[in-house]
Amino acid sequence: MTKLLCLFLLFVSIISPAAPPGDDPIVTTAGLIKKMSLHEFAKMFASSIDLTILDKEDVYSAAQAEIVLTEFFKSNPVKSVTVLHRVTSNPNIRFAVFTIVTSNGTYRTSVSINLTDGKFLVNELRIETEKD
Numbered sequence: 001m002t003k004l005l006c007l008f009l010l011f012v013s014i015i016s017p018a019a020p021p022g023d024d025p026i027v028t029t030a031g032l033i034k035k036m037s038l039h040e041f042a043k044m045f046a047s048s049i050d051l052t053i054l055d056k057e058d059v060y061s062a063a064q065a066e067i068v069l070t071e072f073f074k075s076n077p078v079k080s081v082t083v084l085h086r087v088t089s090n091p092n093i094r095f096a097v098f099t100i101v102t103s104n105g106t107y108r109t110s111v112s113i114n115l116t117d118g119k120f121l122v123n124e125l126r127i128e129t130e131k132d
Contacts, residue, residue: 025113025120026086026096033100033109034081036073042066046114046121053127065125072127076102084108094120099130106130 032041045062094113112124
């Protein structure tokens with residue numbers, strides 16, 4: 001019975017798409033935003049990213065998105081980041097909602113992160129004014 005169980009687990013581990021080893025991309029994202037390490041955060045971007053900041057929405061290259069985010073956070077220095085909600089049920093997709101408190105207000109932020117070529121990459125980021 002033990003041999004059969006071992007074979008089954010080996011088979012499942014071979015055919016199942018596994019998340020790459022390492023840090024949780026949601027925790028990494030929250031930490032990089034909190035530290036305002038936007039250049040490091042941009043290394044997690046897909047080649048194009050759907051970026052919404054307040055009322056402005058567009059699809060940017062990773063380099064353009066880094067510039068836009070840098071400008072936003074220059075004007076809104078981060079005080080704290082809290083993970084409100086996270087979805088990790090699909091091994092290829094991560095989704096999270098954060099509250100980002102800045103010196104100029106509180107923002108509800110959502111991020112979608114997909115497994116691409118063995119790496120989790122951010123493909124969508126939305127920053128919206130927190131509603132009471």
